[in-house]
Structure formats: structure tokens, C-alpha cells
Amino acid sequence: MTDFSTLAVHGGYNANRNDNAVSVPIYASAAFDLENAARGRDLAAGEISGFEYSRVANPTVDALERRLAALEGGVGAVAVSSGMAAVSYALMCAGEGGGRIIAPTNLYGASVDALGDFLPQFGIHADFVKDINDLHEIESLIGPATRAIFAETVANPNTAITDIRPLADLAHRHGLALILDNTVPTPYLLRPIEFGADIVVHSTTKGITGHGNAIGGVIVDAGRFDWANGRFLQFTRPEQVIADIDGNRRSFSGAFGSEAFIRRIRVKYLRTFGAVQSPFNAYLQLIGLETLPQRVARQVETATAIAGHLEHTPHVVSVNYSGLPDSPYHALAGKYFPRGVGQILSFKVEGGADRVRRILDGVKLFSYVPNIGDARSLIVDPANITHREVPESYRKAAGVSDDLIRLSIGLEDAGDLMADLDRAIAGAYGE
Structure with a gap:
């Protein structure tokens, strides 16, 4: 396995594919040439990988996403414009259509506000617990509408630690996803996926960038959770937006399998709500990662x-x-x-x-x-x-x-x- 320090410098980037630039270039382009009709059709249908429009994907941002996915041990990542965009997108993607999220009260203030006051306006509700490590209380709150458990690996400001492994085991016994905010430790100090987390979010503004000069966030998918287990109808519903090249509607779980969550984040949330990471901010975060x-x-x-x-x-x-x-x-x-x-x-x-x-x-x-x-x-x-x-x-x-x-x-x-x-x-x- 490649050492963390090496991945922090080299992960997710190939200089040979970027005119041999040693440092990741800033691709300040809103859109990209589709080259020809056949390639454009294949790109739009998701049959091949590439770049069309920077609201969905950008080469500089892509390098950041690949590096962070490698550092956290995930199958993929989506970088967004702020940490709260990452938290909100992850919780909404899991809770779509009337879901409930179990979370502790000692979250970052904006996360408490989102779960307790704002997301309920979209039909997503929270069940708060005082202690995220009290498994009996958590289990007592699990019902048919429960979709996920959300917590911070290290709480801010009291530095309380989430006991991840038993929490992940409890969540998975009930078909729930475990979503963890790993902003405080960064992946250098903790890789929650190794202990059972399904989705990891960060405010990359913080330790990942490390110099207080760029706002950003990221969602990383472990790629292990079964989003077709019956609790998440949004992943099994056929949708036009990911229809195949012949126009046949597909579901996210059917089309993308283990990557259904992170693909839905990109195609539905990033593309629709548009909290896009700028190439320049992504560049600053890549530079910060090198010395993380x-x-x-x-x-x-x-x-x-x-x-x-x-x-x-x-x-x-x-x-x-x-x-x-x-x-x-x-x-x-x-x-x-x-x-x-x-x-x-x-x-x-x-x-x-x-x-x-x-x-x-x-x-x-x-x-x-x-x-x-x-x-x-x-x-x-x-x-x-x-x-x-x-x-x-x-x-x-x-x-x-x-x-x-x-x-x-x-x-x-x-x-x-x-x-x-x-x-x-x-x-x-x-x-």
C-alpha cells in the first residue's frame, strides 16, 4: 500500500496526461470541447469518462477528488464549494423522500441548524441523542423511516470521540448508512472507512487546505453500502437523467452498483443545486494536502x-x-x-x-x-x-x-x- 505522505503529494494526478505539468494545472474553463457528435453522445450518457461542463466535473477538481478518495480509502469523491454543502448534500441524498437521520446534539452549529430546523422543510427529520456512543438509545430510535446515523468523528469544540466500529455495526444490522464528518482529524489522523463508515464528509476549508485561504468541502463514498436494501427508494427508482445511450431509464443502484451514492451526489445534487468547487480553490486545497x-x-x-x-x-x-x-x-x-x-x-x-x-x-x-x-x-x-x-x-x-x-x-x-x-x-x- 502506498504511504499516506506519498498519496498526499501524488495521489489522483498523472502529469503525463497534463502536458507534464508537475503541479496540477488550474483548468479555468466553464466547458470542454466534445470533439465530435459520437463522443458527445457517449459522454452525456455516461458511457465514457471525460469532461463536458465544470458544473459537473473539472480536471483540477477531479484531481482533488481522486486524491481525497485515495487518502480516505473510498471508491470516489465529489468536491463541493463548502463543508456545509458536503454535509447538506450527504444528508439530503440519504434522507430523500421523508427519511429520518439519527445524530448527536454536539454537532457543529450549522449542522444542528440544518438537521433541526432547515432540512425538516424538505421532509427530512432528525432524531437527536445526547451521546452518540449510547447504542441503546440510538437503537430505540430506529424506525421504518430511519435512513442513516450522522456524527462527527471528533466533536468541535469538546473533542468528544465517536466510537465508530460498534456504531457502524449497529447501523448495518438495521440497513442504515453511517455518515461521518471527519473534518477535525483529517484523514491523516483517522480514516473512518477502515472502521465501518459508509460516507465521509469534510470541510476541506479546515485542516486539509490548512492555510485559511480557500473554502471547500468533499463527500467520500466507501463503496460498500447496499443502497438497494429497501430503505432508499431514490436509488432504485428509474430516472431519465441517467438513461442509457438508447434512452432507457436506469436506477442509480442498477446503473452504478457500489458507487450509487457518490454518482447520485454528482448527477442530482452537484448538477442540480450547483454548489460547485472552483478550480482555483481546488488547486489551493491540493497544495495544502501536500504538507498535510x-x-x-x-x-x-x-x-x-x-x-x-x-x-x-x-x-x-x-x-x-x-x-x-x-x-x-x-x-x-x-x-x-x-x-x-x-x-x-x-x-x-x-x-x-x-x-x-x-x-x-x-x-x-x-x-x-x-x-x-x-x-x-x-x-x-x-x-x-x-x-x-x-x-x-x-x-x-x-x-x-x-x-x-x-x-x-x-x-x-x-x-x-x-x-x-x-x-x-x-x-x-x-x-
């Missing part, structure tokens, strides 16, 4: 050191970082994350929101930014920024309170970052 292992390894090392330091810092009440020995998720961290759990951590301080504001205003190296995975270290108050649309009861259950601060650790010197936090915290308490 080195960046994330350094960030994990620094995040672990800072989390340990904060445990002994005056006025810090508690620290959330699953990589710490006293974390309730430490055993799961050892099971799934031999390279570490990521660059995100959070901590609570004495005195509530007023002290939090003083700390936010007091740091000099940390940037007050609602992003994660950047080369720069970032700081934010989740209750007011990233999780403000989440219902209060869900926020409290996830530990997102007014006294919580989240950090995303970058590539700066660990000692400099600790000193910056120490100064800001001391200053917030008049010391």
Missing part, C-alpha cells in the same frame, strides 16, 4: 503540550482535549488515534463571559477567527460565534457555555503560544 502530514503532526504535538499546560494554569477551570490522559475519551483516543486527536481544544475559565472577552481581546498571537485547521493559531468563544444558532439545551449538553474558549493550534512555537495565553489570562484577572 507534516502540518498536522506538528499541530498535534503543540496542542497536546498546550492542553497539558492549561491544566495547571491559574483561573482555568477545565480543559477539553481527548489526547490528555485524564480525558474520558482517552481510551477511544488510543483505539482510533495513534497519531493524536487533532489541533482543536477548549477550556473553561473562572468568571464567565466577561473574563472570556478580556482573554479574547488580550491575546496577541492568537487570531480571533471562527475557523479551525489554519497554519495560524486561532481563538474563539463558541457560545457567541460558532454555536450561537444551537438551542441552549443542546449547547449546555455539549459543554458550550459562556465561559468556554476554543483554540485551534497552528504552526507557531509552542512556548510563544503558551506565553501569549498566560499573559492574556493573567491580564483578564488583573494580575
Whole structure:
């Protein structure tokens, strides 16, 4: 098997097919010459592979998709314009026609809003659980309309870890798909497909790009799930859009088999709703991927050191970082994350929101930014920024309170970052 670091640089791209360009070219073209009538007809019918129109596929974006599919161990991927487009498309594709999704309350704020408030307007509903690792509660919610279980591999901001293997086994016993958001760890730290996940989504804006300079998302398909098992009628219904070359309607499961999900994402969701990844953003993400292992390894090392330091810092009440020995998720961290759990951590301080504001205003190296995975270290108050649309009861259950601060650790010197936090915290308490 090719090493991860090698795939991060070379995966999904053949220079010989691109005029020997060492770096993936930016194909800034809205459409592509079909060459002749016969080839155009074959492309439109899906009988041959190639490029017609960049709303459906583009060579630069294709290289990114192939590389990410290789890094996650999937059969295919579709890159989209943002992480929330990836989450929304994946959940809608699974839940079409009145399906229900089981999910935890400690998701990213926009995901909670999508499942709890917006997707119900499209007939897709959520059954929320407090603890995604409580298999008894999850099983009690499974009904005829349940289609999938959705969770984050590492929750943001409390770094709670999903126990993937037993959750996947439970889902598959009931014919459900397991969809996981793997944004926080990136595939360098965790490949959920290896533990039974069926669909993996990312906000590639975060650690995959790694420099805070491009928005993007991706959906990766493991290619193992049976979408024709009776729960997903959208995959067995014949459709004109994928009719064969003679005009005979086909179903996605019948035409594409194990790749039915990712093909439906591209043909129905990307093509229709149009949240297209731009070639330039795809290029920036490909460049970011080349240094993903080195960046994330350094960030994990620094995040672990800072989390340990904060445990002994005056006025810090508690620290959330699953990589710490006293974390309730430490055993799961050892099971799934031999390279570490990521660059995100959070901590609570004495005195509530007023002290939090003083700390936010007091740091000099940390940037007050609602992003994660950047080369720069970032700081934010989740209750007011990233999780403000989440219902209060869900926020409290996830530990997102007014006294919580989240950090995303970058590539700066660990000692400099600790000193910056120490100064800001001391200053917030008049010391």
C-alpha cells in the first residue's frame, strides 16, 4: 500500500496526461470541447469518462477528488464549494423522500441548524441523542423511516470521540448508512472507512487546505453500502437523467452498483443545486494536502503540550482535549488515534463571559477567527460565534457555555503560544 505522505503529494494526478505539468494545472474553463457528435453522445450518457461542463466535473477538481478518495480509502469523491454543502448534500441524498437521520446534539452549529430546523422543510427529520456512543438509545430510535446515523468523528469544540466500529455495526444490522464528518482529524489522523463508515464528509476549508485561504468541502463514498436494501427508494427508482445511450431509464443502484451514492451526489445534487468547487480553490486545497502530514503532526504535538499546560494554569477551570490522559475519551483516543486527536481544544475559565472577552481581546498571537485547521493559531468563544444558532439545551449538553474558549493550534512555537495565553489570562484577572 502506498504511504499516506506519498498519496498526499501524488495521489489522483498523472502529469503525463497534463502536458507534464508537475503541479496540477488550474483548468479555468466553464466547458470542454466534445470533439465530435459520437463522443458527445457517449459522454452525456455516461458511457465514457471525460469532461463536458465544470458544473459537473473539472480536471483540477477531479484531481482533488481522486486524491481525497485515495487518502480516505473510498471508491470516489465529489468536491463541493463548502463543508456545509458536503454535509447538506450527504444528508439530503440519504434522507430523500421523508427519511429520518439519527445524530448527536454536539454537532457543529450549522449542522444542528440544518438537521433541526432547515432540512425538516424538505421532509427530512432528525432524531437527536445526547451521546452518540449510547447504542441503546440510538437503537430505540430506529424506525421504518430511519435512513442513516450522522456524527462527527471528533466533536468541535469538546473533542468528544465517536466510537465508530460498534456504531457502524449497529447501523448495518438495521440497513442504515453511517455518515461521518471527519473534518477535525483529517484523514491523516483517522480514516473512518477502515472502521465501518459508509460516507465521509469534510470541510476541506479546515485542516486539509490548512492555510485559511480557500473554502471547500468533499463527500467520500466507501463503496460498500447496499443502497438497494429497501430503505432508499431514490436509488432504485428509474430516472431519465441517467438513461442509457438508447434512452432507457436506469436506477442509480442498477446503473452504478457500489458507487450509487457518490454518482447520485454528482448527477442530482452537484448538477442540480450547483454548489460547485472552483478550480482555483481546488488547486489551493491540493497544495495544502501536500504538507498535510507534516502540518498536522506538528499541530498535534503543540496542542497536546498546550492542553497539558492549561491544566495547571491559574483561573482555568477545565480543559477539553481527548489526547490528555485524564480525558474520558482517552481510551477511544488510543483505539482510533495513534497519531493524536487533532489541533482543536477548549477550556473553561473562572468568571464567565466577561473574563472570556478580556482573554479574547488580550491575546496577541492568537487570531480571533471562527475557523479551525489554519497554519495560524486561532481563538474563539463558541457560545457567541460558532454555536450561537444551537438551542441552549443542546449547547449546555455539549459543554458550550459562556465561559468556554476554543483554540485551534497552528504552526507557531509552542512556548510563544503558551506565553501569549498566560499573559492574556493573567491580564483578564488583573494580575
